Amino acid sequence: MEDFKLRFYTNFIKDDRYMYLVTGLGNTLAITFLAVLLGIVLGFLVAIIRSTYDKTGKGRILNALCRVYLTVIRGTPMMVQLMIMCYVVFGNYNMSKLIVATLAFGINSGAYVAEIVRSGIMSIDPGQLEAGRSLGFGYTQTMWYIIMPQAFKNVLPALANEFIVLLKETSVCGYIGMMDLTRGGDIIRSRTYEAFMPLIAVAIIYLVMVIVLSWLVGKLERRLRTSER
Amino acid sequence: MSGKGEVLFEIQDLCKAFGSNLVLDHISTQIKSGEVVVIVGPSGSGKSTFLRSLNLLEIPTSGTISFEGQHITDKKTDLNRYRQKIGMVFQHFNLFPHKTILENLTLAPIKLLKKSREEAEKEARGLLARVGLEEKAGAYPAQLSGGQKQRIAIVRSLAMHPEVMLFDEPTSALDPEMVGEVLNVMTDLARDGMTMVIVTHEMGFAREVGTRVIFIDEGVIKEENNPKDFFEHPQNPRLQEFLSKII
Numbered sequence: 001m002e003d004f005k006l007r008f009y010t011n012f013i014k015d016d017r018y019m020y021l022v023t024g025l026g027n028t029l030a031i032t033f034l035a036v037l038l039g040i041v042l043g044f045l046v047a048i049i050r051s052t053y054d055k056t057g058k059g060r061i062l063n064a065l066c067r068v069y070l071t072v073i074r075g076t077p078m079m080v081q082l083m084i085m086c087y088v089v090f091g092n093y094n095m096s097k098l099i100v101a102t103l104a105f106g107i108n109s110g111a112y113v114a115e116i117v118r119s120g121i122m123s124i125d126p127g128q129l130e131a132g133r134s135l136g137f138g139y140t141q142t143m144w145y146i147i148m149p150q151a152f153k154n155v156l157p158a159l160a161n162e163f164i165v166l167l168k169e170t171s172v173c174g175y176i177g178m179m180d181l182t183r184g185g186d187i188i189r190s191r192t193y194e195a196f197m198p199l200i201a202v203a204i205i206y207l208v209m210v211i212v213l214s215w216l217v218g219k220l221e222r223r224l225r226t227s228e229r
Numbered sequence: 230m231s232g233k234g235e236v237l238f239e240i241q242d243l244c245k246a247f248g249s250n251l252v253l254d255h256i257s258t259q260i261k262s263g264e265v266v267v268i269v270g271p272s273g274s275g276k277s278t279f280l281r282s283l284n285l286l287e288i289p290t291s292g293t294i295s296f297e298g299q300h301i302t303d304k305k306t307d308l309n310r311y312r313q314k315i316g317m318v319f320q321h322f323n324l325f326p327h328k329t330i331l332e333n334l335t336l337a338p339i340k341l342l343k344k345s346r347e348e349a350e351k352e353a354r355g356l357l358a359r360v361g362l363e364e365k366a367g368a369y370p371a372q373l374s375g376g377q378k379q380r381i382a383i384v385r386s387l388a389m390h391p392e393v394m395l396f397d398e399p400t401s402a403l404d405p406e407m408v409g410e411v412l413n414v415m416t417d418l419a420r421d422g423m424t425m426v427i428v429t430h431e432m433g434f435a436r437e438v439g440t441r442v443i444f445i446d447e448g449v450i451k452e453e454n455n456p457k458d459f460f461e462h463p464q465n466p467r468l469q470e471f472l473s474k475i476i
Contacts, residue, residue: 131323134284135337135389136313145336150327 011197017188021198024184025205031101031180032167038106039166040159043113046070048143050114051121055129056139066114073111079172081108086176097178101170109166116162120155121147153224160217164210171206181205233263237393237424238283243292245278245448252278254448255292260393265425267439267456269432271471275448276428280397283426284315313341316386316394320402322378324370330357330381331366334388342389349388356384360414376407380414387418394418396427412438432475436460444468 012018046066053063073081085104086097124147132142174183185202189195238260245253252275260266270276281287283294285301285308293302301311325333334353338344344352357363360380370378379399386394396415400408412434419425419438429435435442435456442459444452444467452465463469 125321125323127319127321127323128325130286131317131319131325133309134286134312134315134317135386136309136341137337138309141340145340146325150325153327 020184020187024181028181031170034102035105039109039113042110046114047117070111116158120151157221235262239295241293244290246290265419265440267435268428268443270445274446276445280428314392316391318396318399320398322382375403376410379411393424
């Protein structure tokens with residue numbers, strides 16, 4: 001027990017080493033949050049372009065561009081995309097690592113969000129579009145007032161899951177020299193030459209965040225299921 | 230609003246093909262203001278496609294449709310504005326499930342006719358009272374029976390003050406005991422002088438309320454007549470066969 005106390009002291013308290021975890025966690029949360037926002041914007045845009053093409057045949061070129069985006073992003077590892085973003089795209093610029101990571105993760109997440117949202121749009125009964133159009137709404141208005149709110153509701157659980165995955169995926173940030181939660185724990189390990197304490201602490205923090213998020217998603221899901229029926 | 234008896238729809242050589250399947254084969258007819266035109270025919274005959282062509286939910290392959298003298302099949306026509314004048318009631322109601330009944334009725338008037346919320350809601354409540362559903366204003370579509378949903382769908386269209394109402398098999402998805410309540414609303418509407426085009430299998434209704442009955446078979450108008458002669462003295466052998474099967 002004394003030994004455990006000492007190890008805890010060395011790994012976290014001494015030299016304020018817990019600050020590596022705190023700063024890292026802050027970065028992890030910042031990247032996740034900003035990437036989620038970017039992912040939602042990109043994802044909805046791509047989903048609308050793709051489903052508009054599927055339904056009306058309009059926007060061939062945009063649709064083709066979106067398909068290239070989806071294929072490339074979903075066909076290459078996240079870590080490679082992150083390193084390309086850092087060392088190739090912004091290789092010659094002194095860009096903040098936070099922005100680089102946000103861009104890489106947001107663009108990556110957008111591809112997955114797009115397919116989730118598209119499946120949501122396609123799941124809405126075509127009669128809804130027809131009803132909106134016959135009242136005199138244009139295509140965009142019908143999408144905005146009638147189709148998207150329903151589609152969004154249907155895909156909310158799947159979206160939330162995508163963001164839980166994203167949170168964990170940000171752990172590869174260390175590869176571009178960014179201090180996220182995982183990297184923070186690793187730095188402690190390199191100082192104290194002990195793996196158990198810092199890495200288990202990191203794992204527990206991720207686990208707690210994911211459990212809390214999953215719980216929130218479950219709550220949301222139950223609420224959506226009970227409303228309106 | 231056009232005067233009674235004026236030609237509203239002028240349909241000429243309307244054709245619609247899905248791939249190589251010709252569903253409408255050179256249909257020509259007129260629909261006048263105040264008419265209640267009932268379209269009957271076997272399933273797959275093209276009657277729904279014809280109705281849906283009238284508000285361009287189906288784009289005709291060839292032929293022209295004009296409304297109040299304006300070619301709506303012309304690419305330059307503002308379709309959204311045109312469709313505001315044409316009410317449409319579907320077999321499967323197509324109410325907006327994420328909105329309350331009141332919101333279903335007020336969405337289009339507020340957004341498209343730029344009415345104030347108060348004005349739109351006041352009118353919506355009046356319409357709900359007209360079909361005996363004012364207490365459902367705050368309910369969601371999923372909480373209503375089929376007959377109630379269809380009555381709501383009808384007043385949702387009426388809230389846009391259409392000049393014509395199109396009905397695409399409005400009672401076909403209903404339990405038998407709910408058919409009457411929907412037909413009653415439609416009968417009242419006809420009595421008020423609304424121009425209506427109705428695709429239905431309700432022959433009793435066609436006979437009572439219709440001013441003209443059209444028989445479509447294999448994409449062609451095989452017979453059209455006033456209801457009395459249509460049902461009592463059918464001329465076309467396909468129509469005779471059709472009527473003998475269903476009455």
